[in-house]
Each structure stands twice: as C-alpha cells, then as structure tokens.
Amino acid sequence: MELDDLKQALARLDKRFEDQAALDLANTRRAVRNRAADGLAPMARGQIGLIVSGAITALLGVATWHGAAFSAGGISGHIGPFVSGILFHAYGVAMIMFGVIIRLLISNVDWAAPVLSIQRRLAKVRRAYVLAGIIIGLTWCVLWMPAMVMAFFLLFGADIVAPSPGTWLWLGASGLGLMALVGLVFLWAKATGRTAITGGFDRAFAGERLNRAQDDLAAIGAFERD
C-alpha cells in the first residue's frame, strides 16, 4: 500500500462524517457572538487584568512618592517611601506595557495568513506571555521591601526605613545580588550547554507553559528546516 492509496480512505472518511456533521450556519453566527473567537481569548482577558493591576500599582506608586516629596521633611526626610514609590510607579508602567504589547500581538492575528507564520507568531506570543509573568513574579524577590515601605507610609504615614536605613539597604542589595547571581548561573549554564541546570531553571521558574511554547517554536523551526 502506498500513500496515494490513503486518498481514498480520506474521501471515505469524509463521506462518512458528511451526514453527521451538517454545518449549521445559523449556529455559526450565534457562535461568533457567544463563544470566545479563538483560544487566545483567555490570554487577552489576562492582559486586561494585567493592565488594570499595573494602573493601580502605578497610582499607588505615584501617591507614595508624591506624598513623600511634599510632606514635611521633603524627599530627604522620606527617602525610603520616595524611592519605593518611584519603583512601584515604574513597575506599574512596565506591567501596563507588557499587557498592551501582548494584547496588541494577540488582536492583530490574521488567521488567514500562512500556517507556519501564524503558528510561529502564536508560539512567540505564548512565550512572551509566560515570560512576562515570570519577570513580573520574580521581581517580587526584591519588591516586597518597597511594598512594605509603601504600605506603612500610605496607611499610617510612617517611614519604616528612616530608623535603620542601613538594614533596608542591605536587604535590598541582598535581594538584587541573589537575583543577579541566579541570572548569571543560568546564563553560564546556557552558554556552556549544561542542560541539566537550564532544565532545572525551566522547571523551577518557567514551568510547563513556557516549555510548551518553546517546544512549539522548535517544532515549527524543525518543520521548516527538514
């Protein structure tokens, strides 16, 4: 039997399903209105959540640094809350940017484009989506400190950095140092081809979803090359 012999099998299979799968256009029109247009809808909704969260975070940041700058003692008297506010302002803006960029990438998908280009684009969007989540999540290794500073300042008007700024500086530097060290180890493992280590990072930080997106991209690349 040859591949061409399977053409008849496909035709037979299609004939068999022809009666079962009557295509109901009226239902289709309803479906367009009622169902998510495609599998990207949850991702698109997630970006709205990210944009709203980013806006709230940025506003809290602005409220903090503005409050610190214009309260008695000024910036020099409230350096901790001021810097924390600036950091959260920037973090909120970054969240909004991530959300907007991914949402734009999703909204411009033309399903009638060639299969490989669309599948590659979707895999890249999925990867960007997961990576954005990882970056936003990982930065909390450090961000919990300015978050606490902000919370105390906004809720109680207290500057918890002022009594012992050295301790906070040490904590901040430790957090940043830890993140930098983790990043360096990952880059070294990647550059030297130590897949056991990079695989461990993938499992620990990225999880299955990023691996799926990367697998999809790899499969598309392999299909093109082979």
Add this chain to the structure above:
Amino acid sequence: MNKVDRERFAALIADHAGIVRKVATTYCRDAEDRADLAQEILAQLWAAWPRYDQERPFATWMYRVALNVAISHVRGVYRSARHFEPLTDDHHQVAAAPVDHEANDELALLQDVIAELDQLSRALLLLYLDDRSHREIAEILGIGESNVGTKINRLKQRIRARLA
C-alpha cells in the same frame, strides 16, 4: 455585512464544507470534539470573511483559517494527550460494518499514520491526500514548493517503511 455578502459566504462554505470536515477529522479524535472544532473553524471563517480577498482562491483561504484554528485548538485542548487515538466510536462502527475489509484497513492505517505525525505534518498529509497541488500546499503552509515535494517524498517513504 449585507445580505448578499452573507449569502455568498454561506454558498461558498456549503461548496467547501468538506475542508472543514476533513480538517476536523484530522485533528480531533471524537465526534463531540470534532463538532466543536468545526464550529470554531466556521466561527473564525465568518469573523475573517470581511478581509477575504475575492481575487484569491477561496479554498486556499479556507484551508489556512481552518488549519490555523485546528492546530491552535489542538495545542490548547489536547496538550496532555501524547498520541492521537485513532479508534473512536465512529471508527468502531466503521470497523463493524462487514462490507469492505480492505476499506476498513485503509481507514485504520490512515488513522495510525495521522496519529504518528506532529501537527504541521498532519496538515501537509491532509493537503496532499486532498489532492492539493504543491503550489497550493506551499501557499497554505507558507513554505517553499520544493520543500513540499521533499516532505511528501519523506511521508511516502515513511508509509512504505511502515508497511514493509
């Protein structure tokens, strides 16, 4: 979209309904999922219709949308399933029909072959079996015509090796 346009869309879909059925059959293992995917493809075709360039072949456009939706659908829905399971209730019924054993063997083989392929190769196989030209397959998938020929030859070798 006006009534004439809607009617034109409905007529074209009716004429090419086999494309949706074949794509759904290639990518979904049971009747419910197949119906769900067919509905999703139709919904996306309807949404994309205003951008359809009437100068281009409808079948090519339809295949692109259908395959893009199907591959994305399968990646989302069937991610945990490592293999396409060829035998469903429908196929049991086919197998139970005592009319043509050779035809049943062919159907089973087709399902087995599909099950062994990745999502993009399934698209290639489907287009080839549906008698699409190399040029059309290249346009739909977005690869070179010569690449299409090479891949089809490999598929043929694979089938031969499987049956050897």
